[in-house]
Amino acid sequence: MTSNAEVIVVGAGPVGLLLACELAVAGVRVTVLERRAETVPQSRALTMHGRTLEMLALRGVAGRFLARGMPIPSGHFAGLPTRLDFSACDSTYPFTLFIPQSVTEQLLEAWAGELGVDLRRGATVEATGQDEDGVWVGGTQAGSPFRLAARYLVGADGARSLVRRQAGIAFDGLAATKTAMLGDVRLHTPPPGRAISLGNSAGGMMVVPLGGELYRVIVVDAQEIDVPVEVPVTLEGLSAATRRVAGEDFGMHSPEWLSRFSNQTCLAQSYRKGRIFLAGDAAHIHLPAGGQGMNVGMQDAMNLGWKLAGVLRGRADASLLDSYEGERHPVGAALYRNTLAQSALMMDSFDPAGQALRATLSDLMKGPELNATLAHDLSGFGIRYPAALLSGAPEGDGCARWIGRRLPDWPLQHADGTASSLYEHLASGRWLVLQVDGEVQGHYQPALDGAWVNVVTALVPGRAAELDGVAALVVRPDGYVDHAVPLRSSVTSGNPCPAQAVT
Structure with missing residues (x-):
């Protein structure tokens, strides 16, 4: 198994695919290695934020995603009743786009194919390494060993990133202390308006339509909050939790996917070690609150992609690559803080004091200034980089x-x-x-x-x-x-x- 790639990307989720496309737009030869033989039908992420749409528009492909998604003009912070109003954001896309992650991956993979990206599925990476001249990756595909070499390696291989672990990059943070349940189920009697978000002393819940009779039900159940993430979710357990929080289970049946997720929150100590870089969940994981994870990861990919391309094409000094961590690690740190804050509000607020805190913050969010600040933070529109990259930039x-x-x-x-x-x-x-x-x-x-x-x-x-x-x-x-x-x-x-x- 050979490759003439200049960059190897491990992981073909939205982050790895977008990075590959960004490199290929600039003519960089890139190979993407993905252990899954097929795409995953379930969608952890359902939200594409406006800044991510802007990035896709920068390369002329946003229309593909808009055609498959549904714009929603508001968002949420910690599931509080007062919604975030994205109309305050100066953008062509002042909304979130409801689009399943599976569709996002399909569209990115199709674009990658048009650009000539070398995508290899069923390729399990088992070892990585680097020296001052390049990187190498070894593993197996279809039972046969392979070893590939390139100039740079990017780990977009998720929370358990092998690339991160073999590079010796620490993944600091907080272990899981609380969990919630998720189910893609069918409902005989869906809530009015087909969607609902509520919170009370029994917990919190969201119901989101996925199409037809299929709905995503997410439940934070005060009675089940300490159940370990490894414990399987059953339809009966999800139904009981929904009844405790909402008073009914909306006639849920025929589940397509049941899962449990936690508030584990970690941030890579660095985003780079030599010629090896991290992006997306390989660099940061958190409670999936506000639909930020995939979007921040895709924004990592854009930031790194054009910089790698400039260096590989001899148009920029290699020192430009230092700015990737300098710009994106603070974004990861801000994500760490805001998702921890949301975790406290969503998963540790069932007593009277917690309910009072939620009500107070929800009232404060009715003020346009705070609402706009949070809307800019969650959407990515509020990101601003602190320094010019070019030497000799005007000052003052x-x-x-x-x-x-x-x-x-x-x-x-x-x-x-x-x-x-x-x-x-x-x-x-x-x-x-x-x-x-x-x-x-x-x-x-x-x-x-x-x-x-x-x-x-x-x-x-x-x-x-x-x-x-x-x-x-x-x-x-x-x-x-x-x-x-x-x-x-x-x-x-x-x-x-x-x-x-x-x-």
């Missing part, structure tokens, strides 16, 4: 407000009367210099290989005040601003952003 308060900022898919107006959108110019995986004032044209070159940059001159309708004093924005391949370039006039008038002003 006037420019600092743009550094690391996520851009929505702005409509652009060109001098010849044509229109386009911002994301169209990022679909190739290159950087973008968006020149928003004519005087900048041809006068500013960022510290980048010219073959890795698209340059576009356009007005941004409705954003004139926001862009006052800006000649250009230098936008990373993942849609975040690296830095802004000020107009000469804004420098002479006292704008505190003088370095490398356009003349």
